[in-house]
Amino acid sequence: MIDYSKFPNKQIACIDMMSFYASCMASLHNLDVRTVPIAVVGNLQHKGSIVLAASPPMKKQFRVKTGTRLYEIPHHPEIRLFEPKMSYFLEISMTITRILHKYVPAEAIHVYSVDESFIDLTGTEKLWGNPEQTVKEIQHEIFETLNLPSTAGMGPNMLMAKLALDLEAKKTGFAKWSFEDVQTKLWPVSPLSEMWGIGRQTEKTLNNIGLFTVGDLANAELSRLEKKFGIMGNQLYHHAWGIDLSEMGIPILEGQVSxxxxxxxxxxxxxxxxxxxxxxxxxxxxxxxxxxxxxxxxxxxxxxxxxxxxxxxxxxxxxxxxxxxxxxxxxxxxxxxxxxxxxxxxxxxxxxxxxxxxxxxxxxxxxxxxxxxxxxxxxxxxxxxxxxxxxxxxxxxxxxxxxxxxxxxxxxxxxxxxx
CATH class of the missing domain: 3.30.1490.100 (DNA polymerase, Y-family, little finger domain)
Structure with a gap:
């Protein structure tokens, strides 16, 4: 068993914009991304161009998702198609970061991608109150200011916040995981590639040695994983227990390996x-x-x-x-x-x-x-x-x-x- 008292237990949130590109275009054209079927297509002049983003109704009603070809999109009067405006998307992304700066200093923010950021609210209770409620207020401000809906996951570290986001919050809008949730919420996850940080090739290798769930990985012999994967084996093992020592501003998987x-x-x-x-x-x-x-x-x-x-x-x-x-x-x-x-x-x-x-x-x-x-x-x-x-x-x-x-x-x- 892992003694979690030896590890940092912070108030970190991972905030992700819902269907970001589609949401931006919806906001620009006074549409509601949650009700209007929208697709952002690389180039509307080329029938083979791909969909870069699709709104929830587009995915649910017309089965159009990221990677769908333009010629595969059905002709329907309700569907709205747009080409990407990358400079506009970047401008919106920077505006979101400025909103986050209102709540915490720059060193407490890690911009993970154009539509996703980590924010460390540890110690802000005296300023803003309950961190969980603060995250919801940030989501509300982003929506009121930019008309962009978002989802958010919270956890004691960056990894757990990201897992709460990917595995629960993207369905519910918000989720907070603690170390006590690891065995009940994280360990049942399968296939292994559903866990952030495990790709298809690593999943295949883990399957070949008899590991199929995150719980299998957590209960494997650490020495065996280290022998097979080197330092990455140590990281996989501790991630399966929800442990991550990354500092804010440093990628969770430290060091670009490719x-x-x-x-x-x-x-x-x-x-x-x-x-x-x-x-x-x-x-x-x-x-x-x-x-x-x-x-x-x-x-x-x-x-x-x-x-x-x-x-x-x-x-x-x-x-x-x-x-x-x-x-x-x-x-x-x-x-x-x-x-x-x-x-x-x-x-x-x-x-x-x-x-x-x-x-x-x-x-x-x-x-x-x-x-x-x-x-x-x-x-x-x-x-x-x-x-x-x-x-x-x-x-x-x-x-x-x-x-x-x-x-x-x-x-x-x-x-x-x-x-």
Whole structure:
């Protein structure tokens, strides 16, 4: 058993805007997101464009949800379709943060995403009274000010607040979990990927060793989990007991363990050459982000999703190289090998790329047989600086000028969508 008295027991809330993009568009057009079927679509000019957000009535009445294609949305007079206005969404997000600042100082707020924030109300009782009631007052103020409904979870730490939000509050509007709720509310959760922080691949690995519920994970031998997953095994075990030592402002899963990019293409890419073009652009982008934090990676994972016109499907394959790299062309070479080996000749509609097994850049060895490594690294750094100063279109690879390239069009977007 865990002695919870040894761990912090705070008053932390996780506040999430309900169907944020759809709610923003509803507010802009004086509609009620709770009663009007609304979908925010990436591009209304392309029938294959996807739904980025849908209001509750849209999901319930018409079974339209995030990821649905535009051509799959039924023609109905009550349905309202909008394109995203990312600059407006960001403006609303900042307004929400300013509202939170009225209740707590900046260091007690962690903006987790554009529509979700953590807030630490520990010690505010003398100012605002009961923290639970304060959260509800914040939700009320956001709704009265911006016409945005929200849900909120509360807990003794960031993890428990997030779990209360995801597993209960999104159905009820508000939920507060304590350590006493772990065994009755958290342990029955299954499949394991329903728990925040556990992905499909980790779930599969846990299932393979006989763990199917959060309770199974909590009652597993810690040494066994650490042997299988390393430090992540220790974290999984303690999370299953509702324990999280993250400080406000630090991600719950400390340290980014991967860098990646995913892109749904606006049309079917029918040839490998076309896919290679967009893949090189993605390698360039991910490599730049890794270089910015002085990291290098050894495992590249390529995901390919086939077009629905080819009955869907796809693959995801990884390859680990002997020496960590942040060189665009070395990353591209590995991804190109994976594409050549596993692509089945079907038209492609989605491409994803991630790099894991990260290490500090200074650990990269200088090879006796590659005397250009340092020059290549400096070249990459120079290109990064030019793009940072003059914009992402200031310097491009030739593939971006072809019909298959997407970098130029995407550079005009905010958050991947129209501003």
């Amino acid at each position: 860098y990646g990019k995913s892109q749904i293409l606006m049309r079917d890419y029918n040839t490998v050459a076309e896919v290679r073009a967009v893949l090189l652009e993605m390698c360039e982008d991910v490599a730049r982000r890794i270089r910015e934090v002085s990291k290098a990676g050894r495992t590249m994972t390529l995901g390919i999703g086939y077009s629905k016109n080819a009955f869907g499907g796809g693959f995801q394959r990884s390859r680990t190289i002997g020496e960590a790299t942040n060189d665009t062309m070395k990353i591209y070479k590995v991804c190109k090998e994976l594409l050549n080996e596993f692509h089945e000749g079907k038209p492609v509609r989605q491409v994803s790329l991630s790099i894991t097994k990260l290490e500090d850049e200074h650990s990269m060895q200088l090879s006796l047989f590659d005397n250009k490594k340092w020059q290549v690294r400096k070249l990459g750094e120079t290109m990064d600086e030019i793009r940072a100063r003059y914009g992402s279109k200031a310097i491009l690879r030739a593939v971006s000028l072809t019909d298959a390239g997407t970098a130029i069009k995407r550079s005009e977007l905010v958050g991947g969508h129209k501003g």
